[in-house]
Amino acid sequence: xxxxxxxxxxxxxxxxxxxxxxxxxxxxxxxxxxxxxxxxxxxxxxxxxxxxxxxxxxxxxxxxxxxxxxxx
Amino acid sequence: xxxxxxxxxxxxxxxxxxxxxxxxxxxxxxxxxxxxxxxxxxxxxxxxxxxxxxxxxxxxxxxxxxxxxxxxxxxxxxxxxxxxxxxxxxxxxxxxxxxxxxxxxxxxxxxxxxxxxxxxxxxxxxxxxxxxxxxxxxxxxxxxxxxxxxxxxxxxxxxxxxxxxxxxxxxxxxxxxxxxxxxxxxxxxxxxxxxxxxxxxxxxxxxxxxxxxxxxxxxxxxxxxxxxxxxxxxxxxxxxxxxxxxxxxxxxxxxxxxxxxxxxxxxxxxxxxxxxxxxxxxxxxxxxxxxxxxxxxxxxxxxxxxxxxxxxxxxxxxxxxxxxxxxxxxxxxxxxxxxxxxxxxxxxxxxxxxxxxxxxxx
Numbered sequence: 001x002x003x004x005x006x007x008x009x010x011x012x013x014x015x016x017x018x019x020x021x022x023x024x025x026x027x028x029x030x031x032x033x034x035x036x037x038x039x040x041x042x043x044x045x046x047x048x049x050x051x052x053x054x055x056x057x058x059x060x061x062x063x064x065x066x067x068x069x070x071x072x
Numbered sequence: 073x074x075x076x077x078x079x080x081x082x083x084x085x086x087x088x089x090x091x092x093x094x095x096x097x098x099x100x101x102x103x104x105x106x107x108x109x110x111x112x113x114x115x116x117x118x119x120x121x122x123x124x125x126x127x128x129x130x131x132x133x134x135x136x137x138x139x140x141x142x143x144x145x146x147x148x149x150x151x152x153x154x155x156x157x158x159x160x161x162x163x164x165x166x167x168x169x170x171x172x173x174x175x176x177x178x179x180x181x182x183x184x185x186x187x188x189x190x191x192x193x194x195x196x197x198x199x200x201x202x203x204x205x206x207x208x209x210x211x212x213x214x215x216x217x218x219x220x221x222x223x224x225x226x227x228x229x230x231x232x233x234x235x236x237x238x239x240x241x242x243x244x245x246x247x248x249x250x251x252x253x254x255x256x257x258x259x260x261x262x263x264x265x266x267x268x269x270x271x272x273x274x275x276x277x278x279x280x281x282x283x284x285x286x287x288x289x290x291x292x293x294x295x296x297x298x299x300x301x302x303x304x305x306x307x308x309x310x311x312x313x314x315x316x317x318x319x320x321x322x323x324x325x326x327x328x329x330x331x332x333x334x335x336x337x338x339x340x341x342x343x344x345x346x347x348x349x350x351x352x353x354x355x356x357x358x359x360x361x362x363x364x365x366x367x368x369x370x371x372x373x374x375x376x377x378x379x380x381x382x383x384x385x386x387x388x389x390x391x392x393x394x395x396x397x398x399x400x401x402x403x404x405x406x407x408x409x410x411x412x413x414x415x416x417x418x419x420x421x422x423x424x425x426x427x428x429x430x431x432x433x434x
Binding site: 002004005007008009011012015019060062063064066067070071072 | 147150151154157158161182183199204205207210211214216219220223242247
């Protein structure tokens, strides 16, 4: 089979597996946040929100820096 | 005398039209040229070069979206795209088995290369642009592009080398080693020529691009045309409306224009309003136009980047079709400087032939 097609198929499988993983992680996080709100466990809720905000800021800052430096 | 197979992608006419000067140069040097394409790209090249041989060669489904959601649709269409490339490889094998070729020129068709025949790839996008929140995808796409470029002997970029005069900005900047060692910056390659005609048209509005966004832009622009002063023309770019010609005081609306008509109108226009496709930009550069207003196709990240880049450089103004106010935006567009002076297609294509293509041909 053609090298391009084999590599393309493997790359696609990894790409979609990655998408599925991220979707599951987001859904799980939503579940944990909702249960923490319902159980009135505000400590856990704040911890999760804090982690999300921190990760989001890190992600955004990395993208911003990469663009600023002309890498992307 | 050598035999060249040239195959442009049929996503709009841009790829086919920028190949016109390349094909013309090959024919001028007495080489045989076979054109393998499909759809409108094939029709245009058949009209332009009736003496060439032609092969119907289907390409990939266009992942254009009717909404702004271009990226999710593109991601969902990857399996179909890969299947289409697999079919393309199979068909190419059959084409190559039927005839002897000395060189393959692929214009943005990823599967059109051979390990046995020298293959060159024409593209202005060495670097894909994505919205900032997709930065990991943009990094990944650089590697994917590098991998794809390894399949070709040369990568021909129809743009000036990276620097202040690069029309495509970061899009035409090689970022990985595999691309860097194969790249050749040819300069602009436009399928149209400068004509000695008077500039008697104040505004030329070219409504083009994939449906349904073409119709959407027509609905937005036509009601605003009456606000323009002077002598104006609107090209609807819809083959279904061929023959339509509505003339009102100060404005002529043309359903569909032939290439010759379009070139004449573009030469006569003082100011051009069009989509921010890269081919349109090369045509403006070729004609030395100083005034234009760009309207990017919503969701097409490449056009959105090119619009932003032109505005940032102070070359041409652009505005989203959702916020367009023709009279106001044209007044702003007049304040922009246009592209810096650059070498034109005639010299560029000759240099491309001498420095790259001739090396593979006898």
